[in-house]
Amino acid sequence: xxxxxxxxxxxxxxxxxxxxxxxxxxxxxxxxxxxxxxxxxxxxxxxxxxxxxxxxxxxxxxxxxxxxxxxxxxxxxxxxxxxxxxxxxxxxxxxxxxxxxxxxxxxxxxxxxxxxxxxxxxxxxxxxxxxxxxxxxxxxxxxxxxxxxxxxxxxxxxxxxxxxxxxxxxxxxxxxxxxxxxxxxxxxxxxxxxxxxxxxxxxxxxxxxxxxxxxxxxxxxxxxxxxxxxxxxxxxxxxxxxxxxxxxxxxxxxxxxxxxxxxxxxxxxxxxxxxxxxxxxxxxxxxxxxxxxxxxxxxxxxxxxxxxxxxxxxxxxxxxxxxxxxxxxxxxxxxxxxxxxxxxxxxxxxxxxxxxxxxxxxxxxxxxxxxxxxxxxxxxxxx
Numbered sequence: 001x002x003x004x005x006x007x008x009x010x011x012x013x014x015x016x017x018x019x020x021x022x023x024x025x026x027x028x029x030x031x032x033x034x035x036x037x038x039x040x041x042x043x044x045x046x047x048x049x050x051x052x053x054x055x056x057x058x059x060x061x062x063x064x065x066x067x068x069x070x071x072x073x074x075x076x077x078x079x080x081x082x083x084x085x086x087x088x089x090x091x092x093x094x095x096x097x098x099x100x101x102x103x104x105x106x107x108x109x110x111x112x113x114x115x116x117x118x119x120x121x122x123x124x125x126x127x128x129x130x131x132x133x134x135x136x137x138x139x140x141x142x143x144x145x146x147x148x149x150x151x152x153x154x155x156x157x158x159x160x161x162x163x164x165x166x167x168x169x170x171x172x173x174x175x176x177x178x179x180x181x182x183x184x185x186x187x188x189x190x191x192x193x194x195x196x197x198x199x200x201x202x203x204x205x206x207x208x209x210x211x212x213x214x215x216x217x218x219x220x221x222x223x224x225x226x227x228x229x230x231x232x233x234x235x236x237x238x239x240x241x242x243x244x245x246x247x248x249x250x251x252x253x254x255x256x257x258x259x260x261x262x263x264x265x266x267x268x269x270x271x272x273x274x275x276x277x278x279x280x281x282x283x284x285x286x287x288x289x290x291x292x293x294x295x296x297x298x299x300x301x302x303x304x305x306x307x308x309x310x311x312x313x314x315x316x317x318x319x320x321x322x323x324x325x326x327x328x329x330x331x332x333x334x335x336x337x338x339x340x341x342x343x344x345x346x347x348x349x350x351x352x353x354x355x356x357x358x359x360x361x362x363x364x365x366x367x368x369x370x371x372x373x374x375x376x377x378x379x380x381x382x383x
Contacts, residue, residue, distance in 0.1 A: 046302045050141040050310060054086065056303035063090045063304040066105055066116040067097040073161055073261050073291075074324025081320055082311050088304055099125040099202075106134040111298045117305030118295055122202040123159070124365050126292050130156050135294035138306055142313040142330065149359050150290055150329045159290035160312040161326040163203075163259035164349050164357065165210040168244075168266070168279035173254040176278045180214035180228070180285040183237060183255065192237045193253035194229070195244030197381065198372050206289050207257045208372060209360065214285035219360040222368040230379040240381070249273040260349055261325030281349050288327070288357040315339045322348055 047053030057063075063082075069092075070076030079090050093114075094101060099121040106129075109115040121129065129135045130152075137155040140146075150159040167183070169176040174191055177183055183192050196204035212218065212225030232238035241247035244256035245266045256263075263279040270277050293312055295305045311317045318328030322344035334340050335351060348354075360368070 044302055047306070053303050053306050053310065057088060057301070057307040058086060060301040060304045061088065063088050063301060063308055064093070064115070064117045064299075065090060065308075066093045066119055067095060067099070067102050068092045068120055069095040071265055072324075073163075073326035074320050077323060078312070078317060078320040081316060082308065085311075085316070086307065088307075103129055103132070103134055106296050107132070110134075113300050115298060115300055116296055117299040117301045118293055118308050120291055120293050123290050123292060123359070124202070124362070124369075126152065126157050126294070127362050129294060134297055136297045136299070136302075138295045138309060140306070140313050141310045145333055146313060146329045147332075157292040157294035158309060158313060158329070159292045160309070160317065160329050161321045162288050162290035162329070162357075162359075163206075163261050163326060164281050164288040164354070165203075165206050165257065165285065166260040166263055166279045166281050166349075168248070168256045168258060168263040168277050170248055170254045170270075170275045171278045172274070172276045173251075176280065177255060178280060178283055180211055180282045182282075183232060184235065186235075188237045188255055190236055190239060191254040192232055193239045193241040193244055193247040193256045195241055195247060195256055195258060197376070199369075199376055202289070203259050203262070204257075205369065205372065206259075206287060209368065210257075210282065210285035210287035213287055214282065219358070219364045219368070222371055226372065226375050226379055230383060233380055233383045238380075245270060248275050248277065264325035264347060281353050286353055286356040288354070289359055290329075319344050327354060 045056060047056045068075045070079065083089055093105070093116060102116070102119040102121055103125060105116060106119065135156055139155040140158055143151065143155070143158065146158055150162070151157065167177050167180070174187060177188070182188070194204050194207055198204040198208045208222050208225040208229070209219060210225070211228040212222040215224035215228050217224035229238065239247065239253045241252050244253075244258050244262070247253035248256060248266070248270055260279065260281065263277065267277050293309055295302070295309060299305045313329060315334065318330055318334055319340060321328045322340055325347045327348055328334065331354065335345070
């Protein structure tokens, strides 16, 4: 099946030991600096304007990424469009790797020619990347247009896209739920899959936040979310699957909780398996979160890396994200300007839904993860 990056517990972003200090350290590095550590690019010229960065990136001749599978958030489309525009080929190491593995690669390959230029990491890994001095400050060309909550104030990272927790259902087997609380109904007995463990998977962790919101909780209190899944287990509705798309294709489950863009990505292969997948954002549990694309501190192609982040946050890059169901960071601005195609808009949740999303802080995520780590095993997994 496609979307291995999402299915496997590797690319689903391992959270254990990932939530680090909540504070951000400002080193005052300018736009063109590539980080304060000793490394391969100290002697390399780094552009100070978008045009200069693009010109130097073309001279560098390549872009090295890690954990960017083609089927995740339509990165395949982004690769083709970027290379077509700039003539810069892209290579991707360990496409299905986790955010934790990405940071490990930045450590072990630091200063080497094989080090990735840019990573794609879950929000809960950004503070760790900063504190370990693995990434460089860079404010892309569209920095001012990126909402405050989707970028580090000192330019350590920019989040070019985010996902929204949604519920998908095989409508040949069950009616599509519209709320999180619907999942408690008898009709879904033995039918509901989370597809992962929130102690190790970012999307499943986000589902706990969403369930908390649906049951009187908040980003500050995810206890109701844990209790909700415990109730699903108690009444026999919960299926302990490790992969949402395989659970649907094999009939192990008929309902799954996942990012909206993953559910969109599942549809073509699931259709071949005879699954009629319908999905929507639960009206009682609107929750989303982002992935960040920071430039590596010692990247071998510092200009190509910066150009990639520039492109991801551009109108063209935003279109590619939207076509894959990932919400571009500049969504509201692009909608007002009429910059997204009708096809791209049709792939995204309703704008009124997106306006309801408030992203959790690093401190809230750390507190929630501590609670999930303490209770998930006894209340849900082993209940």
